[in-house]
Amino acid sequence: MRTVEPVDVALSAATRRLQNLTHLDSTALDALQHAMSRPRRIERHGQLFREGRPIDGAWLLLQGWTARFRHLADGRRQLVSLGLPGDLLGYCQLEGARSSSTVAALNAVTICELPDPASSPALTRAFAISRALDEAHLIAQITRLGRFNAHERLIDFLVEIYGRLKMAGLAHGGQFLMPLTQELTADALGLTSVHLNRTIKEARRVGDLTWVGREVTLRDPQAAAAFVGYSPARVCANSG
């Protein structure tokens, strides 16, 4: 984890996301500015937290994606949740907390220390909303794994990612960059990579999506969302 050049608050995807959660006043933006002036970089596969280890600090994800994993003794692996730009990492209000899972960087990642929420009521609220959304995403993942078939899981997962990235200004027109390999996506969806590959093939055939290299395009995001009954997680009156 090394220091890199400062990130501009105004242009940051993280700022955009937090601002979409709740209005950020100048106090909040100043606090963010200050935090973002000392970003750190984590290389792909670098670990931010490890299962069972103390959670040493709270971070704001500025660039890149992270994933939370559970590993089974026999090598099986489950990707529990994703961290996208603007998401909070390790933000738990409990002294001496230990991580219940491992969090790793899926590509080169930039983070900064999370500003003290006490420094601004707006930040307090933004962080609370972000936490509530995290929980909503876990619940969505449970429903996906418990009651969706392979095709539904794939579409629902991509629709969720698309919606989340859009809030950070990182997706448009159904299109976004996807650092997950098919193998990792399969770990997220509770499938084998072979079966996921066949599911993607079928989704391409029926025209639901395009997926070349790292670029995914949902042909019709609204129709896809309707197909899986997806509605963007709304955790409070004014959050996007």
Add this chain to the structure above:
Amino acid sequence: MRTVEPVDVALSAATRRLQNLTHLDSTALDALQHAMSRPRRIERHGQLFREGRPIDGAWLLLQGWTARFRHLADGRRQLVSLGLPGDLLGYCQLEGARSSSTVAALNAVTICELPDPASSPALTRAFAISRALDEAHLIAQITRLGRFNAHERLIDFLVEIYGRLKMAGLAHGGQFLMPLTQELTADALGLTSVHLNRTIKEARRVGDLTWVGREVTLRDPQAAAAFVGYSPARVCANSG
């Protein structure tokens, strides 16, 4: 939801659970005592929160079980998580929060208003630990659904319930009362009730468990836990 006779703090399963999370001083116990002096009852199938509706208050579950559900448009249903005595319900630090799922009583349930955490540092800590455990349970559920087969899901689920009930003094010797029908259990495990029934049959045959009426007995809880690689969720240095 009507008022019923007060619950004795000292004898309460909820108190026992919270005390196992962190030491409760007399201030904390007094606050609990006060809250428990005005319990409310919710009948089976009564709903505490509904998906999309505002979360109107925070409760402490004193007796009975609750479940959090997600319902799909076509009638499919996923049981997301369980609330057992001593668990917190609707405890989110966000004004105007909306529920991302429906919470219902699985049997006759007694709750009381959650004491203000600000009234006692010990309660603040106990509640924070409880929240962290809730998250750990969601993560466990994701792993169960994503990477376990039917037999593993069943054992893992029962082992988790057994461990949680034991902390509240409601289970001993691998044995506990289970208000979930096989159909509801199947909804929790992402299976059909028919397949779950066959899985239970097999688990009985190999001697893993007994399940008559509402009474479940794990023949060898430790061996069962080892089989699924279960370790009780530890979210901080001193929590059970």
Add this chain to the structure above:
DNA sequence: CGCGTGTTTGACCACTGTCAAAGCTGGTGG
């Protein structure tokens, strides 16, 4: 006794997993 709710079973089949090998592709070094 009859009914409703919950459990159990049978027959059949679809979805998803397994194993193994063959294509790609982007990056590296010669």
Add this chain to the structure above:
DNA sequence: CCACCAGCTTTGACAGTGGTCAAACACGCG
């Protein structure tokens, strides 16, 4: 500029877990 390599994607053949539909069977309760 090309050859090579590692990592990732794609495909085939086959096996097995878990789903579907339908019916019979228990059990508690009024």
